[in-house]
Amino acid sequence: MKGPALTDLAFDDPGLARWRHGMAAGRRLGATLAGWGRFARRGYDLAIDQAKAFVLDRIDARREQPDPILRMEEGADPMRDARAVAVFVQFSRDGALTGMVRRQLAIYRDLGFAVVLVSNSPAFPEASWQEARRIAALVVHRRNRGLDFGAWKDLVPVARARWPGMDELLLANDSVMGPVRPLEPYLAAMRAGGPGFYGMLESIQGGPHMQSWFLLAHGRKAVADLTAFLAAMRLSRSKWTIVQRGELRLARAMREAGNRVAALFGYAGLVETALREPAERVYLDRALPGLLEGDDREALRALLMDRPLNPSQHLWRVLAGPAGCPFIKTELARRNPGRLPEVETWPALVPPDSPCPVEEMKAHLAALGP
Incomplete structure (x- = not known):
């Protein structure tokens, strides 16, 4: 397995392909x-x-909208001198923080980030609130308007005011399980790219973009440009519209503002690995029956570039296995929306020395319910 390396996104005009996103x-x-x-x-x-x-x-x-922030309080260690800040968005039906989420927050803190935990949950029990304060530098409960992008839009300006020396901003959420591998090498690879806007995973569904569960603005210009994008973004009651205005436009906007934009796991590279590895090629045949006919790898690659897959779903085995991604998409293990085969075997891809144990991830899934 190679060490993580950045792949610059190639921005072609998505045209009508944007409307196929998620379909x-x-x-x-x-x-x-x-x-x-x-x-x-x-x-x-x-x-x-x-x-x-x-x-x-x-x-x-x-209508005049009520204040989205219901409660906000500093953590036990507010980390006032931090230059790296992570705004982490969480949601659960009862507001409780699972062991996996607490572990993720602690890992980001131990990596030097002042963590802003934003809960969009209907409630935030006091016991969970105090647990969060022991880990995060700032804890926030807000109304769930605009989902994760709404939380980032509301709290990034608060974070910049609290940490005026910030030159690195991480946007993250609890929609992925793990990490199943130490995060230090992945952050190091992003930082080695110099100032810019970096993500964990590229998707080309709906046009080239980076999936929004791990996004890093590195350098003051990138932080300022990301803040400006969020400030200008119009929220919606529609999740699909938020994805269109937020996730699908963000990387392009950051590139147009003059930032380098790159991902650690590029879509083309994942496709190439899936077609090259015999076991993964067989799995794709089972996951997409009748589509990938023949042995012409170049023709198959062209097909999967023209009619792209969701890499965190259809390419989950390649991503968590040979590619070495440190996260597994929660929705895949919980609901398997693509009705893909063998998803229940995801624990077999978790290394034995995973920073987040399999049992903790299973407990997280159980807490989320069906």
């Missing part, structure tokens, strides 16, 4: 009649979602 898993790339049925259903659900959001967003724009 491929439901239709299995059109390989089966049932897949087309799921694709049609997702299209119908999206149309209803957008109709509702059109009305609700306009009502919100006319």
Whole structure:
């Protein structure tokens, strides 16, 4: 396994491809009649979602919105002199912090980040609040408007005011399990890239972008440009719209502002590994029946670049295995939205010396419920 290395994103105009984002898993790339049925259903659900959001967003724009921050308090160690800050967003139905989430917060703190924990949960029990204060430099409970991007939009300015010397800003959330490998080499590879905007995983669904569960602005200019993007972003009641305005546009906006934009796990490299490794090639055939016919690797690679997969879902085995990503997508293990085979075997890909034990990740999944 190679050490982590950055791959610069190539920004082609996504055009109408942006509208296909999030649809491929439901239709299995059109390989089966049932897949087309799921694709049609997702299209119908999206149309209803957008109709509702059109009305609700306009009502919100006319009304004075309540303060999104319900409670905010410094942690036991506010780390006032920190130059690196992580804004970590968490959500659970009961507001409790699982052992895995507490471990993630502690790992970011031990890496030198002043951690801002933002809970979008309906409640934040006092016991969990005090647990968070023992780890995080700042603990916040906010109304869940705008999901993770809404939390980052609200709290990044607060973080910059509290840590005026900040020259590194990490955006993270609890939508991934782990880390299953030490994070130091991955952060070191990002920092070695010099000032810029870096992510863990590139996706090209809907146009080249970086999945938003681990994003690092390194250098004062990148921090300022990221702050400006979040400030200008319009929130919505629609998760799909937030993804379009936030995740899919952010990397391009940072590049247009003059920043280097790169990911540690590029989509093309993951595809190449999946087609080169015999076991992963067999798995893709099972995951995408009838699509990848023949042995012409270049033709298959071109097909998967033209009709891209979600790398955190369809390429999960390559990502957590040969590629060496330190995280596994929670939604994959919890709900398997792409109906992929063998997802239940994910613990076998966790190294025995994982910083986050398998049992702790399983407990996290159990706490989230079905």
